[in-house]
Amino acid sequence: MSSSFTPFNRILMGPGPSNVNPKVLQALSKPALGHLDPQFIGLMDEIKDLLRYTFKTENEATFVLSGPGSLGMEACLVNLIHPGDKVIVCVGGYFANRMTQIVEKIGGNLVTVKETWGRAIDPENLEHSLKQNPDTKVVAFVHAETSTGALSDIKTLSGIAHKYGAFVIADTVTSLGAVEVRIDEWKIDAAYSCSQKGLACVAGMSPITFSQHAVEFIKNRKIPVQSWFNDLNLLLSYWNGPGKRAYHHTAPSNQFYGLHEALLLLKEEGIENSWQRHKENSVKLILRLKELGLEPLVPENERIPNLLTIKIPHGVDELKVRTELLNKHNLEIGAGLGELAGKVWRIGLMGYNSNEKMIDYCIGAFKDVLK
Ligand SMILES: *Cc1c(COP(=O)(O)O)cnc(C)c1O
Numbered sequence: 001m002s003s004s005f006t007p008f009n010r011i012l013m014g015p016g017p018s019n020v021n022p023k024v025l026q027a028l029s030k031p032a033l034g035h036l037d038p039q040f041i042g043l044m045d046e047i048k049d050l051l052r053y054t055f056k057t058e059n060e061a062t063f064v065l066s067g068p069g070s071l072g073m074e075a076c077l078v079n080l081i082h083p084g085d086k087v088i089v090c091v092g093g094y095f096a097n098r099m100t101q102i103v104e105k106i107g108g109n110l111v112t113v114k115e116t117w118g119r120a121i122d123p124e125n126l127e128h129s130l131k132q133n134p135d136t137k138v139v140a141f142v143h144a145e146t147s148t149g150a151l152s153d154i155k156t157l158s159g160i161a162h163k164y165g166a167f168v169i170a171d172t173v174t175s176l177g178a179v180e181v182r183i184d185e186w187k188i189d190a191a192y193s194c195s196q197k198g199l200a201c202v203a204g205m206s207p208i209t210f211s212q213h214a215v216e217f218i219k220n221r222k223i224p225v226q227s228w229f230n231d232l233n234l235l236l237s238y239w240n241g242p243g244k245r246a247y248h249h250t251a252p253s254n255q256f257y258g259l260h261e262a263l264l265l266l267k268e269e270g271i272e273n274s275w276q277r278h279k280e281n282s283v284k285l286i287l288r289l290k291e292l293g294l295e296p297l298v299p300e301n302e303r304i305p306n307l308l309t310i311k312i313p314h315g316v317d318e319l320k321v322r323t324e325l326l327n328k329h330n331l332e333i334g335a336g337l338g339e340l341a342g343k344v345w346r347i348g349l350m351g352y353n354s355n356e357k358m359i360d361y362c363i364g365a366f367k368d369v370l371k
Pocket of ligand 1: 016068069070071073095142144145146147171173174194203204
């Protein structure tokens, strides 16, 4: 006989998901609502407002896709790229690589600006590439490259891309909520995120925002968007306008209650305070890790505060350490991805987990396992 599933109560300090505020977990278990129920439409409108606060934007087309961050990545790219369009992707890690795979699948003419894994994208390299490719339609980059721990200056990158008349797509999957993001001020045309990293909710939702300029372009495309689910024109028929909402897909109502609660908690704290908290706790964790002889991969002014990559010391069996942290201390941290597999650990201090208690716990566990 099987019985109800009871998950371990893990301490999640990897690259996401991280532990979720109990208030958010409670919100998830409230009664379901239909996806066109007037009360649910009201909730959707509140989520849109809360997301505009979080993204720092006035964009009307700001909403949530019912799927993980990768769905948002595909949505931004597929709506703004026609087959044959020249697209520059700045690649300094695994997630920007995923962007290039999507660009190729939808028939974009891909140009990459390569960066060393573990470093912020060099704006001069983007400028150089745009000079050689002045016909570029879209420039895409990752703000916080979770695979390497490097944070890029997307304000500067966006400014350069606009000088050459390109649309700008930014991945804010790990940064949104934990690191300064200003969609309007930085003139980002399309951005996407996820629910389980900087926003500290459960996985499976992708907040997304499009500028008015991008929406106009998408409405007037000559070749229709090459995706049914992710066609912004269809999605907006469900998400936009007072009253006249049309069924597009069955939105996961309980998931949305959780996201609403997570966004509300963030607004109650004040988003600038959240950015500050993540920065301060990151500095504290790095200092304590250094005392144990553990060194960060990324230079100080290029680090993602809520996701640190730590170099694995010479002669240490990295898998054994992670296994012991999990089995003995109930603590999950992340392994290296792609080029950095076997070379780094990834430690997340996100949302509900970004506090001194978690820092103490993590340091205590590392001390025990490394001795
Ligand atoms: C996690 C992540 C993604 C993918 O998000 P999923 O929710 O796992 O689909 C995309 N970009 C970055 C930078 C990420 O960290």
